[in-house]
Amino acid sequence: AQSVTQLDSQVPVFEEAPVELRCNYSSSVSVYLFWYVQYPNQGLQLLLKYLSGSTLVKGINGFEAEFNKSQTSFHLRKPSVHISDTAEYFCAVSEGAGKSTFGDGTTLTVKP
Amino acid sequence: NAGVTQTPKFRILKIGQSMTLQCTQDMNHNYMYWYRQDPGMGLKLIYYSVGAGITDKGEVPNGYNVSRSTTEDFPLRLELAAPSQTSVYFCASSYSGAGELFFGEGSRLTVL
Numbered sequence: 001a002q003s004v005t006q007l008d009s010q011v012p013v014f015e016e017a018p019v020e021l022r023c024n025y026s027s028s029v030s031v032y033l034f035w036y037v038q039y040p041n042q043g044l045q046l047l048l049k050y051l052s053g054s055t056l057v058k059g060i061n062g063f064e065a066e067f068n069k070s071q072t073s074f075h076l077r078k079p080s081v082h083i084s085d086t087a088e089y090f091c092a093v094s095e096g097a098g099k100s101t102f103g104d105g106t107t108l109t110v111k112p
Numbered sequence: 113n114a115g116v117t118q119t120p121k122f123r124i125l126k127i128g129q130s131m132t133l134q135c136t137q138d139m140n141h142n143y144m145y146w147y148r149q150d151p152g153m154g155l156k157l158i159y160y161s162v163g164a165g166i167t168d169k170g171e172v173p174n175g176y177n178v179s180r181s182t183t184e185d186f187p188l189r190l191e192l193a194a195p196s197q198t199s200v201y202f203c204a205s206s207y208s209g210a211g212e213l214f215f216g217e218g219s220r221l222t223v224l
Contacts, residue, residue: 009152032210043116043202043215044155051210090154098143098162098209099170102154 002027002093006103014111015083021076021106023091031093033074034100035065038088047089050074061085086110114138118203118216125193125223133188133219135203143206144186145170145213146178148199155202161186162209193223 007022025031032051036044048059055067065076074091088107094100116137125131137144142163147155157170161180175197177189186205190197200220204213 004154006154034212036213041218043217044204044213045215046212049212092213094210096210098160098206099145099157100213101157102147104152104154 002031002095002101004091004093004101004103006089006091006106008106009104010107010109012109012111013081016080018079019077019081019085019108021089021091021108023074023076023103025072025074025091025093027072027093027095029095031095033065033067034092034094035059035063035074035076036090036092036102037061038090038105040087044090047076081108081110083110083112116203116205116214116216118201118219120219121217122220123222125190125221127193127195127223129193130189130191131193131221133190133201133203133221135186135188135216136184137186137203137205137214138184139205139207139214140183141205141207141214142183143209143211144180145204145206146176146186146188147202147204148172149202149218150199158188158201190221195223197221198223 035047050067091103092100119134145160146158159178161167203216
């Protein structure tokens, strides 16, 4: 069975600082990996995804993530955050059978 | 472009009442899902469907039922509501089993 662990429940950071949100997964087969963002009182929307190919994936709003198969990780990074990046971030894994498993989420708070 | 539409957005139920959360998508996606999100936790899969006429249980199906008579619609039925079903419910769809999920805006349900 697949599972996802987001290692930080809350990440406070100052505006224009870099940030990394950590995600580890476990699965017995090849997986597809996703990061979603949820703004208050909204549904989730896709930030980026890894399906195959290059292990460095670029997404919207300047975010990127690196797939590391040996460490079973898919950490999300942004070199310089803005106040508007304050949101809940979810890492998800899918084995391709139509069911995605989500982590518990990381609350990113960007302070001025 | 509507995407995934859920109704109602808010609802308060008394213990023992029943109701249906409606979900419709206009992207011609085969896969549809119902998740629940509890505070401080990730999304838990309730039921999913890989096409019209086909449904299957997810991680937390007890107390819920679904049907999929058309590609567009995937209603979630709550029978005999209980306080433990107080949550935010998200409907989602995807083109394939390995693809990204497109989410509705959520339905906030309170059972008193």
